[in-house]
Every structure is written in C-alpha cells, then in structure tokens.
Amino acid sequence: MQEGTSLEKRLTSAMAVLAVCHVGAALAQERAPAVVVSGKRASLASAQEIKRDGIGIVDAVVAEDIGKLPDISVTDALQRVTGVQILRDRGEGAGVAIRGLTQMETTLNGREVFTAGTGRNLDFADIPAELVAGIDVYKTSSASQLEGGVGGTIDLRTHRPFDFSGRQIAGSVRAVRGDLVKRTQPQLSFMASDRWTTAAGGEFGVLVNVAHQxxxxxxxxKSAGNPVARTDVVPGQTVVVPSGTSETTSLGDRERNAGGFALQWRPDRALELYAEGSYAEFRTVQDSQQINVSAAPTFVAGSPVLFPGTADLKSITWTDAPFSVLSFARDTTDRTRQIAAGGRWTGGALTLTADLSRTSGTDQLFFSGPYFAGTVARFTQDVATTVPATRVAGTNLLDPANYRYTGIGYRTRPYDGGLTAARIDGTYRLENPFFASVSAGVRLARRSAGNAPGLIYADTGVSGLSASDKPGYVMPNPYADFFPGQGVPSIGTFLVGDLATARDAIGLRRAFGITAAVPPSASPLSLWAIREDTRAAYVTTRFQGAAVDGDAGLRVVRTRERVAGSQAVPTTGALAPIDVDSSHxxxxxxxxxxxxxxxxFYLRGAASKTITRPDFNQLxxxxxxxxxxxxxxxxxxxAGNPDLQAVHSTNLDLAAERYAGPTTSMYTTVFLKHVDGFVTNVAGPETHDGAVYLVSRPHNGRDARIAGAEAGYQQFFDTLPGWMRGLGVQANYTFVHSAMSDGAGGDQPLPNLSRHSANLVGMVERGALSARVAYNWRSKFLSTYTNVVGVGALPVYLRGYGWLDASVTYRLSDRVSLALEGTNLLRTVRTAYYGVPTRPQGAWINDRQVGLVAMLRL
Structure with missing residues (x-):
C-alpha cells in the first residue's frame, strides 16, 4: 500500500510540474487527425485520408460510416476492417483478432483501457458504436506506441469539442426487434458540443455524449455431445458415437449505458489543456432452458447406422436414456471508467505533451436455477443433417411425475482491475533536410487485477422430490419452436424450471429446504491478486526526403510483476501463501x-519487435x-502459472497503396510474424478432495508463424449513366496461414483463425438516399481442442459462414433522417464438428434483427 501511494504521489507531482511549466498532455500514441469534411461521402474520405497519411500501416473507420450500418457495438464495426476477424455471441460481435492474434493493445484516445477480468484488453462489445468518433487499427508498431500487442493496436477515438467549428447537437432514437425473441427494445443516443471565445482571447469547449442501448x-x-468410443454398438467393431444431445434456448436483454465528457481550453496559441472522462456499463440478462439426453447402455436392435466408410455413428435409437434439464438465470455486468487530464505546449521548435489517467473496472457474474433429471423410454438421434435431428418417445415429458429435482444451482464471481498511468513526451523539429524531428518520452504505469472473493460455487443437491411435489417451480417449455425454419425435429416439448424466482437465489434455496449459508468466499486456492508496474522510455526520429519518409525508434520497457495467491502443499494438502515477484x-x-x-501511389515497409504480457488468470x-x-x-x-514469460513477436510488413480520388483506393499488404513463447493450455486429470478433475494449466514454449496477405478496394462509380450513378463498392480479402508448434515435432493452426476472410459492401449515395448492404464471411477455423476418453485430443472446427447486414437511410432535411436497418438478415446457422464432419459438435442460430431509426442533427 505504501508503494502504491508513493507511486501515485510521484505521478501527481510530475503532472504538477508540467502544469506550472505550461506543458500539456497528449495521447499515448499519435492521435489520428480529426478530419472534418462535409458531404455525403465524408466518412469514406476521412477514413481514407487517415490510412494514406499514416506512416505505419493503419486502417480506420469513422463515426458516420459506422452509423451507416446497423452496428450495435464497436466489435460489430471492426468486423469489416481488413485483417480483422470476430466471433459471435448472442447475435453480436464478440472476440476480436488482428491477423489471427487476439494479443493486442487496446486504447481509448491513446490511453490503455481494459475490461476487468482474466484478460488485459478492452471487450469492444462493451462500447456502444454511437460513443466513438472513429476507430484506428494499427497493424504495425512505432516506438512511441504503447507496448503490449503482438497482433497490433486498436485505438478508439471519442469526440472532442474542438473537433467541431461550433455548436453541435445530435441524437438518435432506435427501436430494434428480434424475430426469434419476438420483442422490441429502444436505443437512444445524444451528443452536445459547443466552444466559446474567452474574454482573454482564448477558447474553451465542452462536449457531452451519452448512449443507452x-x-x-x-x-x-444444439450439441451432439462429445464423441465416445464404444465396442457394444456394432459387433466386432469400435464405433465412435455421440454421447447424446444438449438443446439450449437462451434469451434475454443486452443493455449498454455509456457516456463521456470532454473539456478543452486553449488560453493561447502555445498551450492547450483538457480533461475528459468516460463510463461504460454492459449488462447481459439471460434465461436459459437446457435439456440433455445421454446415450444409454442399451439401444433398439438394428437401429445403429454408420456413415459410409467410417466408424462414426450416423443414427441410433437408445432405450432407457437418462436426461437432465438445467434451468438457470445467468447475468453478467461489465463496468469500465476512465478519467484523464492534460494538454499540449508548443514553443518554437519544441512541443511537450503529457497525460495522467486513472482507469478502473469491474466484472460480475450471477448464476441461479433448478436442475431436474429423469429417464426417457426411447431417444433417437440422427447427426447427418446440418442441425442434428432428435426425438424422444414412450415417456410423457409434460408429466411432472417423470422429473425429479437433483439440485439448485448458485454461483457468483467478481473481477476488478485498476490502472494509474502517466506519460511525458517531447518532439523537437530539426533544421535538417532529411531528419525532420526527434521525439522522446517516458511512461509510468501501475496495473492491478484481482478476483476476490472468487467464484462462489454453491450448487446444492436435492433428493427425494419429484416435480409433482413442487409443481409451482416447473412449466412447459415456452420455446418449443427450437431452431425455427430448419425443418429438423428436436425434443422441444418438455418441462422446464420457472425462472421467475431464480434471481431471488436465497429464497429459491430455502424453498427446497436448503438452509446452509452461501460461502462468503471461494477456496483460497482460487483467489489471486496481481500488481504490475511498468516503466517505459522511447526515442524515435522522423525523417523525410524527396520521395521517402518514415520513422525509426527504440522503446525500452521494464516490467515488474507481483503475483499473490495460495497453493496446496503436495505432501500434506495444507494451504500455503505464494508471492512471486519477478521483473524483466x-x-x-x-x-x-x-x-x-x-x-x-505509395510503397510501405515496416519491421518491429512487439510483446504481449500473459493474461492475469494465466499468471x-x-x-x-x-x-x-x-x-x-x-x-x-x-490454474495459472506465475512463471510465464511475455510473448515476443518479430514482425515484417510490405504494402502497396494506390489513391485515385478522395474515396477511391486500392491496396495490398503482405506480412510475416514469428511469435516466440506462445502460451497454450495443457489439460490433464488431477485428484482434489477425492474427486477427479480435468485441470488446464498454461505453459510457454510454443513458437508460432503467421504469414498472410491483405487486399482491399473501394470506389464510387460516378461515371455510370442514369440511376446507376452514385453506386459504390468496398471489398477486402485477407489470407492468413498460421502454424504453431504442437510440442511433438508437428504444427497446428492458431485457434479462432480463419485462413480466408472477406467483406463486400455495396453502397448507394444518391441525393437524399444512402444505403449499405454488407456481407462478412470467414472460412472454417479451429475453435478449441477437447480431450475425450478413449478417443484422444480432438480439434473442434467451426465451419465457415457469412453474415449479412443492411441499412437504408433517407434524409428528410439537413437536420432529420430516417433509417431502416437489418442485421443477420440470412439468419445464419453456425455449425461445428470434432475433427471430421461425420462427428458433429454443435449448431447455433440467432435472431434476425430489424430496426427503425430517427436521427436529428442541429
């Protein structure tokens, strides 16, 4: 505690000295210019100008272009950037990877920002798209940029009052309806900005931005369960059979509340000061109803059918198959706050900048609900269809007497994190025909993360009660229309838990006679607290000749990590504290x-070394x-490993770019990364308290090679005749090949990386009409590995899929516009399999979402 206090005092003192000397604050990396242009294609021109003028290889998306498609969060907007691939969660964009690597640095206005949890980065799904002025994706590195991203850096830029020439007021109202959930919810956003001339001749500006979604x-x-090797299905043959089916309907609300403010003061030409802050809250409220039917020891004679030429089971009818029903509420909440102050001072050839910021965040999980079990007389499954077909017969699954209560689930889990950071930078313009300037800077930061009181796991068994004994806690499954429109039979009709009381977890437990108190804390073995101090310094020079320009620099970073927790003494099983203090x-x-x-016409080249520190749960x-x-x-x-080292990458990029007009360009890039010490998890059986668990632990050591190419093109076809004038297209394609050592002399691809991905956007800008149709596609990719007894380690592949969004906007006047939007218009079904297509793993389907939007600008 004393060390933390002294560091914060030193940071505060440094800022005070800067204020006295009229030294302002700046971004952690060079802020992309605020390109303010008008006209129907302003957004494309702004983004293209950022890409063209950057010294490194950077892609940009600006606010107006984000608003022309129904992008709910920043993740949705990132999916169309060349080289970026995203995952899907509950019908929205989820994880983000740059060229196949999730190990990136995430910043807000150039400052490090994060979502509290086991990882280090910001979950871009937390941030409403309306809150950002632009997104910059840096694929190459400069010494002045924050370290921490072997994949690259993604910087979110928010609006500032000096971005606008005067008063600016804008807002939107949106109503969005999901066709599966059959409910409509509102979304609102508002921004107000103004600037004034002070009595002393300076300028002052204020901006407020809020969003509610x-x-x-x-x-x-729908899952087919893990593959299981059995010798009793086909005489004399070992057959790989699906272990059953798992059919889950989850629904609820996702709510984002976010806001920010910015103050700017320019007392004279030499000095600019600012203060700004942001808050983001992302809450998911989820009710899930899940039925699991397992493969049984017995089956109907003659019912097993194999896929031709394989030992994989295609269809079968099991008899006396056990089933379980899990009904639960699962809610999560992320909160992230950041506040900062600083400015910029310029005197002659010297510019000094500085920044002081504080970021904090929390993440919370709540889980509660009843569990049931029983047996069905016959269970038939056929996994040959895209969505596996399932049926039950001989047992009335609407009869409460066929269900017995097995337990009441209850779990909570928190994470918290904090970051105090300060930096000072200086740039001196040189009177030299080639070397234009030299820059140097230092950054001090303290990052903390913890999970106390840990995962409170208080699931409690219930015995001796059937559902008919407590019928008030069950009801017919209201979502019997499982996987609508797919034409594949599913169980559908069965009893589920009534979740009306699930969020009163203590009351639900008492209703079933569970009086044991919920533990106030998890086992000390599961708790951890990490503090990380970094001190970084850099120097870089900017050079510019008749035909060539660029920068070269060196960044040196000293990292000290202190990891605290507990471990079991192998000989006695007693708990002992562990405190690992390391630096590098x-x-x-x-x-x-x-x-x-x-x-x-530009040619670019970039070379760098970058690092990413291990995630907190890995340490x-x-x-x-x-x-x-x-x-x-x-x-x-x-479990984690406090001896993990940072992941290092050596990077090389070459690019060619052609700009033929304000919104017309084409480009191609080839890149190569060699990543050392890639962190991978190794799972193995371990016995704890007399029970066997499959425990996963991370290790360094694997190397990975990532090589690929990107290509992109955009243009409006203004020379076309008649109604075709105003049509445009954006297209990009990314190829990535990855190979990671498997530790046994072979290679495997990186997880969640598609070898091929592409975006195609058709555009119309004609008078008052603006329209976009965007198709995002990615090829098959490795999701994870699963260890199956009797079968071994199996890769899980997600098949390639596409996602179609569209929007049509009509401008009623210079101030009012109306839009019709749609996401997931194809109602895409995503499917996965274990190693080979004849071993299906699962399938997912999400809502088709349609929205009506009214936008106002004053």
Whole structure:
C-alpha cells in the first residue's frame, strides 16, 4: 500500500510540474487527425485520408460510416476492417483478432483501457458504436506506441469539442426487434458540443455524449455431445458415437449505458489543456432452458447406422436414456471508467505533451436455477443433417411425475482491475533536410487485477422430490419452436424450471429446504491478486526526403510483476501463501518506411519487435475447480502459472497503396510474424478432495508463424449513366496461414483463425438516399481442442459462414433522417464438428434483427 501511494504521489507531482511549466498532455500514441469534411461521402474520405497519411500501416473507420450500418457495438464495426476477424455471441460481435492474434493493445484516445477480468484488453462489445468518433487499427508498431500487442493496436477515438467549428447537437432514437425473441427494445443516443471565445482571447469547449442501448435477443444451441468410443454398438467393431444431445434456448436483454465528457481550453496559441472522462456499463440478462439426453447402455436392435466408410455413428435409437434439464438465470455486468487530464505546449521548435489517467473496472457474474433429471423410454438421434435431428418417445415429458429435482444451482464471481498511468513526451523539429524531428518520452504505469472473493460455487443437491411435489417451480417449455425454419425435429416439448424466482437465489434455496449459508468466499486456492508496474522510455526520429519518409525508434520497457495467491502443499494438502515477484526488460526496435513512387501511389515497409504480457488468470498460481453434479466425469478445473514469460513477436510488413480520388483506393499488404513463447493450455486429470478433475494449466514454449496477405478496394462509380450513378463498392480479402508448434515435432493452426476472410459492401449515395448492404464471411477455423476418453485430443472446427447486414437511410432535411436497418438478415446457422464432419459438435442460430431509426442533427 505504501508503494502504491508513493507511486501515485510521484505521478501527481510530475503532472504538477508540467502544469506550472505550461506543458500539456497528449495521447499515448499519435492521435489520428480529426478530419472534418462535409458531404455525403465524408466518412469514406476521412477514413481514407487517415490510412494514406499514416506512416505505419493503419486502417480506420469513422463515426458516420459506422452509423451507416446497423452496428450495435464497436466489435460489430471492426468486423469489416481488413485483417480483422470476430466471433459471435448472442447475435453480436464478440472476440476480436488482428491477423489471427487476439494479443493486442487496446486504447481509448491513446490511453490503455481494459475490461476487468482474466484478460488485459478492452471487450469492444462493451462500447456502444454511437460513443466513438472513429476507430484506428494499427497493424504495425512505432516506438512511441504503447507496448503490449503482438497482433497490433486498436485505438478508439471519442469526440472532442474542438473537433467541431461550433455548436453541435445530435441524437438518435432506435427501436430494434428480434424475430426469434419476438420483442422490441429502444436505443437512444445524444451528443452536445459547443466552444466559446474567452474574454482573454482564448477558447474553451465542452462536449457531452451519452448512449443507452437495450436489445432483446434469443440464441438456440444444439450439441451432439462429445464423441465416445464404444465396442457394444456394432459387433466386432469400435464405433465412435455421440454421447447424446444438449438443446439450449437462451434469451434475454443486452443493455449498454455509456457516456463521456470532454473539456478543452486553449488560453493561447502555445498551450492547450483538457480533461475528459468516460463510463461504460454492459449488462447481459439471460434465461436459459437446457435439456440433455445421454446415450444409454442399451439401444433398439438394428437401429445403429454408420456413415459410409467410417466408424462414426450416423443414427441410433437408445432405450432407457437418462436426461437432465438445467434451468438457470445467468447475468453478467461489465463496468469500465476512465478519467484523464492534460494538454499540449508548443514553443518554437519544441512541443511537450503529457497525460495522467486513472482507469478502473469491474466484472460480475450471477448464476441461479433448478436442475431436474429423469429417464426417457426411447431417444433417437440422427447427426447427418446440418442441425442434428432428435426425438424422444414412450415417456410423457409434460408429466411432472417423470422429473425429479437433483439440485439448485448458485454461483457468483467478481473481477476488478485498476490502472494509474502517466506519460511525458517531447518532439523537437530539426533544421535538417532529411531528419525532420526527434521525439522522446517516458511512461509510468501501475496495473492491478484481482478476483476476490472468487467464484462462489454453491450448487446444492436435492433428493427425494419429484416435480409433482413442487409443481409451482416447473412449466412447459415456452420455446418449443427450437431452431425455427430448419425443418429438423428436436425434443422441444418438455418441462422446464420457472425462472421467475431464480434471481431471488436465497429464497429459491430455502424453498427446497436448503438452509446452509452461501460461502462468503471461494477456496483460497482460487483467489489471486496481481500488481504490475511498468516503466517505459522511447526515442524515435522522423525523417523525410524527396520521395521517402518514415520513422525509426527504440522503446525500452521494464516490467515488474507481483503475483499473490495460495497453493496446496503436495505432501500434506495444507494451504500455503505464494508471492512471486519477478521483473524483466524488453527492448523493442521499430522502423516504418513510406516511399512515394508517384502522386497517389505509395510503397510501405515496416519491421518491429512487439510483446504481449500473459493474461492475469494465466499468471495466477491459484486453482479453480468446477464440479459437475450431474455428470462427475465432466468435472473441470483451471490454474495459472506465475512463471510465464511475455510473448515476443518479430514482425515484417510490405504494402502497396494506390489513391485515385478522395474515396477511391486500392491496396495490398503482405506480412510475416514469428511469435516466440506462445502460451497454450495443457489439460490433464488431477485428484482434489477425492474427486477427479480435468485441470488446464498454461505453459510457454510454443513458437508460432503467421504469414498472410491483405487486399482491399473501394470506389464510387460516378461515371455510370442514369440511376446507376452514385453506386459504390468496398471489398477486402485477407489470407492468413498460421502454424504453431504442437510440442511433438508437428504444427497446428492458431485457434479462432480463419485462413480466408472477406467483406463486400455495396453502397448507394444518391441525393437524399444512402444505403449499405454488407456481407462478412470467414472460412472454417479451429475453435478449441477437447480431450475425450478413449478417443484422444480432438480439434473442434467451426465451419465457415457469412453474415449479412443492411441499412437504408433517407434524409428528410439537413437536420432529420430516417433509417431502416437489418442485421443477420440470412439468419445464419453456425455449425461445428470434432475433427471430421461425420462427428458433429454443435449448431447455433440467432435472431434476425430489424430496426427503425430517427436521427436529428442541429
């Protein structure tokens, strides 16, 4: 505590000295210019100008272009950037990867920002799209940029009052309806900005921006279960059979509440000061109804059918198959806050900048609900269809007497994190025909993360009660229309838990005679607290000749990590505290070159070394165990490794770019990354408290090679005749090949990386009409590995899929516009399989969302 106080005092003192000397604050990396242009294609021109004028390789999306498609969050907007791939969660964009790497640096106005949890980065799904002025994706590195991203850096830029020439007021009202959930929810946004001339001749500006989003959603998921090797299905042959089916309908609301303010003061030409802050809250409220039917020891004679030429089971009818029903409420809440102050001072050839910021965040999970079990007389499954077909017969699943209560689930889990950071930068313009300037800076930061009181796991068994004994807690499944429109039979009609009381978790437990108090804390083995101090310094020079310009620099970073937790003594099983204190220094050179072959035609080259520090849960020595009360063989656990080292990458990029007009360009890039010490998890059985768990632990050591190419093109076809004038197109394609050592002399691809991905956007800008149709596609990719007893480690592949969004906007006047929007218009079904297509893993379907929007600008 004393060390933390002294660091904050030093940071505060440094800022005070800067204020006295009229030194202002700046961004953690060079802020992309605020290009303010008008006209129907302003957004494309702004983004293209940012890409063209950057010394490194950067892609940009600006606010107006984000608003022309129905992008709910920043993640949705990122999916169309060349080289970026995203995952899907509840019908929205989820995880983000740059060229296949999720190890990136995330910043807000150049300052490091994060979502509290086990990782280091910001979850871009937390941020409403309306809150940003632009998004810059840096694929190459400069010494002045924050370290931490072997994949790259994504910077979110928010509006500032000096971005506008005067008063600016804008807002929107949106109503969005999901066709599966059959509910409509509102979304609102508002921004007000103004600037004034002070009595002393300076300028002062104020900006406020807020957004509220609520979206009703539904997701249906169907799984065939893990493959199981059996010798009793076909005489004399080992057959791989699906272990059953898992059919889940989840629905609820996703709510984002976010806001920010910015103050700017320019007392004279030399000095500019600012203060700004932001808050983002992202809450998911979820009700899930899940039925699981397992493969049984017995089956109907003659019913097993194999896929031709394989030992994989295609269809079968099991008899006396056990089933379980899990009904639960699962709610999560992320909160992130950041406040900062600083400015910029320029005197002659010297510019000094500085920044002081404080970021904090929390993440919380709540889980509660009843569990049931029973047996069905016959269970038939056929996994040959895209969505596996399932049926039950011989047992009335609407009869409460066929269900017995097995337990009441209850879990909570918090995360918290904090960051105090300060930096000072200086740039001196040189009177030299080639070397234009030299820049240097330092940054001090303290990052903290913890999970106390940990995962409170208080699932409690219930015995001796059937559903007919307490009929008030069950009801017919209201979502019997499972996977609508797919024409594949599912169980659908069965009893589920009534979740009206699930969020009164203590009351629900008492209703079933559970009087044991919920533990105030998880096992000390699962708790961890991490503090990380970094001190970084850099120097870089900007050079500019007749046809070539660029920068070259060196960044040196000293990192000290202190990891605290507990571990079990192997001989006695007693708990002992663990406190690991380590430090290391990284030297990160970089160079970026841009060669102007002719007007509008550039060649670029970049080389750098970058790092990413391990995630916090990977560093933690603590052990988390999650017992499965229904199927103990599925007991799982996870633990960290405080001896993990940072991941290092050596990067090379070459690009060619052609700019033929304000909104017309084409480009191609090839890149190569060699990543050392890639962190991977190794799972193995461990016995704890007499029970066997499959425990996953991270290790360094694997190397990875990522090589690929990107290409993009955009243009409006203004020379076309008649109604075709105003048509335009944006298209990009990314190829990425990855190979990671598997530790046994072979290679495997990186997880969640598609070899091919592409975006195609058709555009119309004609008078008062603006329209966009956007198709995002990615090819098959490795999702994860699953260890299956008797079968071994199986890769899980998600098949390639496309996602179609569209928007049509009509401008009623210079101040009012109306829009009709649609997302997931194809109602895409995503499917996965274990290793080969004849071993299906799961399928997912989400809502088609349609929205009406009214936009006002004063």
């Amino acid at each position: 609520k979206r009703a959603w539904r997701e249906d998921q 220094t990284d030297v990160l050179p970089s160079v970026n070159l841009r060669y102007r072959l002719q007007d509008g 933690s020595p603590s052990l988390t165990l999650v017992a499965n009360t229904v199927t103990p063989s599925l007991n799982q656990g996870s």
